[in-house]
Amino acid sequence: MTDAANTDRWIRWLNTVQLVIAGVLIMAPTVWMVLSSFKPSFEVTAYPPTLIFSPTLDNYVELTRTTPFLSYALNSLIVTVGSTALGLLFGIPAAFAVSWTRISWPAILTLAARMAPGTLFLLPWYVMFRQVGMIGSYTALILSHAVITLPIVIWVLLPSFDGIPRSVFEAAQVDGCSVTRILWRIALPLVASGVAVSAILAFVFSWNYFLFALVLSNGDTKTLIAAAFNFIGEGSTQWGALMAAATLIALPPLVLAALVQRWLVSGLTLGAVKG
Amino acid sequence: MSDTAATLTQDRQKLEMAALSAPAVIFTVAMIAFPVIYTVWLGFQTFSSTGKQSFAGLANYSKLISDYEFWHGLWITIALFVLSLVLQLVFGVWLALVLFHAKRLPGIVRSLFISPFMMPPVVAGMMWLVILDPSLGAANYILQLFGLPPSDWLASPIWVIPTVALIDSWQWTPYVALIVLGGLQSLPPSVYEAAQIDGASPFKTFQRITLPLLLPTIVTAAILRSVDLLRFFDIIYITTQGGPGNASNTLNIYGFRVGFEFFNIGYASALMLTLTAIVFGAVLAFNRLRGAVAW
Structure with missing residues (x-):
């Protein structure tokens, strides 16, 4: 009996050790990035690297002084909020209709964007947007990023709509409610948390998306992610400012993701896994 | 009525x-x-240097077959895909088992575990660029502490693909782990109890019972990762742009550069359609595999 208890304790201890090792490997690079962003410029590139230093905000000040960081951030916000709103506007009714009618091809059609390489769409978009003079416009960026947000909204909301008992709708129908009314007045309030999760995931993935803005934005509409090259250029000697930029760019998605961490994985697999 | x-x-x-x-x-x-x-x-058009386009038939596709860069890109794409997928599945399953046996997982721990794949891949690239710097980076310092020789990492034509695979695995192993953890939690506890009563060792239990039951979940994770890995772009483009030389020039990077650096839109289209066919082919193959391991 004591033998078994000993083995049990031994296994538990071994598991904790592995958990700590995994945690350190996962966290260390990010912690290093954040630490470096607060280091005085001469200590960022110190070798051997230093762990103890007097923290400073110099790098952040330098970043806003030498690059139009804030206007890039504003561009990112416009494109991300715009494409998330568009994704919700188109995605909510579509998810409801797919869930109700069980006709799933509209949902599957949007998945094509999740599978095909982005360049496949970017080539024709570039030719088309150039013809109508829309390269560099917020509209082109928002439309292209909505291709990312729409499938997220639809596939995160589908299980939520599926979870509403049919009898709720049937009762409303008997009362003479139109389908559209049932969606907005009855179904939507019932899946409010699902809508919140889908909005946050759509926001995160639109914010993080690199490829489209690389080609479709110009100097005035460049998003933070597409401007990363500028920071690396600046940062070839200024690691501190580069790490400050990296920290600030990563902050919004990380904070938002922490809010929905519980529902995140099932949402990210677009319905392939119920977590 | x-x-x-x-x-x-x-x-x-x-x-x-x-x-x-x-x-x-x-x-x-x-x-x-x-x-x-x-x-x-x-894909059937050709674009001259002045931007004039004309019908070219299958010229872009016959060019593709004789294009060394295409075959090189295909090889790089497949090497990166296999290396990353194996790393992420092996460590993902390991991490899932560790998390599963930890029983209680506070929200804050979960948040930390999802942080790598919620941050923009571009930020991951910027961050690792500094850590992996050949002369001043922290990675080489740590290697030195253990008496290991320093590496050129992303600056080395030989190591650039394994390094990129390592960065991507840092980002996405926790994601694979959380998917597999979901699979573990949905397994009926009775199968473990039966194995325990039969006196099976933990390793045997895992090999004979847990792993086969988990296979469908693992294949699902593999599908989700494959789709991203075969069209790998962000981390490479931000760190090496396909270099040094052409050592990390995956098909997606190559197609992008042909299209938007050399403005050969026709040939880039042919390249991208080929890559898309490869991605869909891989998904179909994995789907069949999932059917074969379903229970």
């Missing part, structure tokens, strides 16, 4: 349903379906 009235409401309902999906469908057709068809057409 009379029959005609019933069909009338049904017809109206169908119409309303169609109206609800219409915006999403029209948007998807306009932004995805039509552009893809347009890409197919572009």
Whole structure:
């Protein structure tokens, strides 16, 4: 009996050790990035690297002084909020209709964007947007990023709509409610948390998306992610400012993701896994 | 309610349903379906240096077959795909088991575990660029502490692909782990109890019972990762742009550069359609595999 208890304790201890090792490997690079962003410029590139230093905000000040960081951030916000709103506007009714009618091809059609390489769409978009003079416009960026947000909204909301008992709708129908009314007045309030999760995931993935803005934005509409090259250029000697930029760019998605961490994985697999 | 009235409401309902999906469908057709068809057409065009286009038949595709860079890109794409997928599945399953046996997982720990794959891949690239710097980076310092020789990491033509695979695995192993953890939690506890009563060792239990039952979940994770790995772009483009030389020039990077650096839109279209066919082929193959391991 004591033998078994000993083995049990031994296994538990071994598991904790592995958990700590995994945690350190996962966290260390990010912690290093954040630490470096607060280091005085001469200590960022110190070798051997230093762990103890007097923290400073110099790098952040330098970043806003030498690059139009804030206007890039504003561009990112416009494109991300715009494409998330568009994704919700188109995605909510579509998810409801797919869930109700069980006709799933509209949902599957949007998945094509999740599978095909982005360049496949970017080539024709570039030719088309150039013809109508829309390269560099917020509209082109928002439309292209909505291709990312729409499938997220639809596939995160589908299980939520599926979870509403049919009898709720049937009762409303008997009362003479139109389908559209049932969606907005009855179904939507019932899946409010699902809508919140889908909005946050759509926001995160639109914010993080690199490829489209690389080609479709110009100097005035460049998003933070597409401007990363500028920071690396600046940062070839200024690691501190580069790490400050990296920290600030990563902050919004990380904070938002922490809010929905519980529902995140099932949402990210677009319905392939119920977590 | 009379029959005609019933069909009338049904017809109206169908119409309303169609109206609800219409915006999403029209948007998807306009932004995805039509552009893809347009890409197919572009694949048959050739663009001169002045931007004039003319019909070229299958010229882009015959060029592709004799293009060394295409075959090199295909090889790099497959090498990166296999290396990353194996790393992420092996460590993902390991991490899932560790998390599963930890029982209680506070929200803050979960948040930390999802942080790598929620941050923009571009930020991950910026961050690792500094850590992996050949002369001043922290990674080489740590290697030195253990008496290991320093590496050139992303600056080395030989190590650049393993290094990129390592960065991507740092980002996405926790994601694989959380998917597999979901699979573990949905397994019926009775199978473990039965194995325990039979006196099976923990390793045997894992090999004979847990792993086969988990296979469908693992294949699902593999599908989700494959789709991203075969069209790998962000981390490479931000760190090496396909270099040093062409050592990390994956098909997606190559196609992008042909299209938007050399503005050969026709040839880039042919490259991208080929890559898309490869991605869909891989998904179909994995789907069959999932069918074969289902229980």
